[in-house]
Amino acid sequence: MFQFSKKVEYALIAIRHMTVGHRGQIYTTKEISDKYQLPYELLAKIMQKLVKQHFILSYQGVNGGYVLSRNPAEIRVSEVINAIEGKSAVTIVACEAGTPDDCNIHTTCTIKNPLIKLQTNINKVLDELTVLEMFS
Amino acid sequence: MFQFSKKVEYALIAIRHMTVGHRGQIYTTKEISDKYQLPYELLAKIMQKLVKQHFILSYQGVNGGYVLSRNPAEIRVSEVINAIEGKSAVTIVACEAGTPDDCNIHTTCTIKNPLIKLQTNINKVLDELTVLEMFS
DNA sequence: GTTAAATAAGACTCATTTAGTCCGAGTTCA
DNA sequence: TGAACTCGGACTAAATGAGTCTTATTTAAC
Numbered sequence: 001m002f003q004f005s006k007k008v009e010y011a012l013i014a015i016r017h018m019t020v021g022h023r024g025q026i027y028t029t030k031e032i033s034d035k036y037q038l039p040y041e042l043l044a045k046i047m048q049k050l051v052k053q054h055f056i057l058s059y060q061g062v063n064g065g066y067v068l069s070r071n072p073a074e075i076r077v078s079e080v081i082n083a084i085e086g087k088s089a090v091t092i093v094a095c096e097a098g099t100p101d102d103c104n105i106h107t108t109c110t111i112k113n114p115l116i117k118l119q120t121n122i123n124k125v126l127d128e129l130t131v132l133e134m135f136s
Numbered sequence: 137m138f139q140f141s142k143k144v145e146y147a148l149i150a151i152r153h154m155t156v157g158h159r160g161q162i163y164t165t166k167e168i169s170d171k172y173q174l175p176y177e178l179l180a181k182i183m184q185k186l187v188k189q190h191f192i193l194s195y196q197g198v199n200g201g202y203v204l205s206r207n208p209a210e211i212r213v214s215e216v217i218n219a220i221e222g223k224s225a226v227t228i229v230a231c232e233a234g235t236p237d238d239c240n241i242h243t244t245c246t247i248k249n250p251l252i253k254l255q256t257n258i259n260k261v262l263d264e265l266t267v268l269e270m271f272s
Numbered sequence: 273g274t275t276a277a278a279t280a281a282g283a284c285t286c287a288t289t290t291a292g293t294c295c296g297a298g299t300t301c302a
Numbered sequence: 303t304g305a306a307c308t309c310g311g312a313c314t315a316a317a318t319g320a321g322t323c324t325t326a327t328t329t330a331a332c
Contacts, residue, residue: 001141001221002258006291008137012251022235028307042292048309061300064307077254078186114146115140118213118270122138130255132243142320157316164278184280197329199276 007084010038011046015055016135017082018068026065046084053083077134078126138248140243143220146174151191152271154204162201182220189219213270214262 004012014032021027029047033040047066051058055075056066140148150168157163165183169176183202187194191211192202 001144002138005137005289028306041294044308045292045310051308052280053213058308059300060298060308062306063301066308068294081137115270116264119260120260123178125254125257126262134251141318166278177323178321180279181281187279194279195329196279196327199330200278200328202279 004081005085007042007046008041008081010014010036011050011132012077012131013038013081014043014047014050015068015072015075017133018056018066019072019132019135024067026059026063026067028065031065032063049086053079055080055083072132072135073130075131076127077129077131078123080131081126139204140217141221143178143182144217146172146179147148147186147216147220148213148267148270149174150179150183150186151204151208151211151267154192154202155208155268155271160203162195162199162203167201185220185222189215191216191219196197207268208271209266209268211267212263213265214259217262 017032018025018027029040029044032038033043047056049056050056051066055068055070057069058064058066076099096126150170153168153171154161154163165176165180168174169179183192183194186192187202191204191206193205194200194202
C-alpha cells in the first residue's frame with residue numbers, strides 16, 4: 001500500500017527524460033526503454049496514455065516519436081497518476097457509500113469521514129508537487 | 137494505489153470500537169466482527185497482530201477477549217499501518233537500491249531522491265495523525 | 273474432569289490487481 | 303516497397319490481498 005505502480009514510475013521516468021533535451025526534441029519509446037531498461041511494450045502503452053491526456057504529442061511513422069507538450073513546471077504529480085491509473089487512484093478508504101444506507105456498517109461507521117480528511121491531506125501533497133520540482 | 141488495505145481498515149475499526157467503552161473493558165473478536173460485519177477469522181488475525189505490537193492486551197479462555205492497552209491519543213495512524221503490514225508500508229518508490237550499483241537504471245536514475253521527498257511528506261501526514269484525532 | 277468460550281497460529285484457497293507479452297494493424301519517410 | 307515508428311486490443315503470468323480452514327491452547331463454569 002502507498003506505493004507507486006510501475007506504470008506511474010515509468011511515466012515519471014519518461015516525462016523526466018523528455019525534460020532534459022531542448023524544447024521540441026523527439027524521443028522514441030525504444031530510446032527510453034533502452035536507456036532505463038524498461039519493458040518496451042509496457043512503456044509504449046504508457047506513452048499512448050500520456051498522449052491521450054495531452055502530456056506529450058505523438059508523431060507516427062519513420063523518425064516519429066514523442067514530444068513533450070506541456071511545461072514540466074505545470075505538470076502535477078497527481079495529474080500523472082490520474083492519467084495513468086485512469087481514476088482517482090488515491091482513495092484511502094474503500095467505503096464509497098454515499099449514504100449510510102449503502103454502508104453495511106453504517107450504524108457505527110465513523111471511520112469514513114476521518115479517512116477522507118487524511119485522504120485530502122495526501123492528495124494535497126501530490127497535488128502541490130510538480131514534476132519539475134520533483135526532479136530538482 | 138494509495139488505498140488502505142482491508143486489514144488496516146479493520147484494525148482501525150477495531151481500535152476505534154475499543155475506545156468507546158470504559159477503560160479496561162474487554163471486547164471479543166466475535167462481538168466486533170458481528171457488529172461491523174467483518175470476517176471473523178480475518179479480524180482474529182488482526183487482533184493477534186495488535187496484541188504483538190502491544191496496542192491491546194489479550195485474555196484467553198472463557199470470558200476472555202481484548203483490552204485496549206494504549207491511549208488512543210498516542211496511537212499514530214502510521215503505527216497501526218506498520219503493525220499490520222509488518223513493514224514500512226509507505227514506500228512510494230520501489231527502487232530500494234542502496235548504491236547506484238544496485239540500481240539497474242543507475243546511470244540516469246534521478247527519480248529516486250525526489251520520490252523519497254514525497255514519501256517523507258506523506259509519512260509525515262500519517263505520522264502526525266493520532267487515532268483519537270482521526271475519530272473526533 | 274468435562275464442556276464451552278475464547279485466543280493463537282499456520283496452511284491453504286480464491287479473487288483481484290498489477291506487470292508484462294503478443295500480435296496485427298496503421299502511418300510515414302526514404 | 304520496406305523499415306521505423308506509433309496504436310490498441312487480447313492475452314498470460316506473477317504478485318498481492320482477502321478470506322477460509324483446521325488444529326491447538328487457555329480458562330471459567332458446571
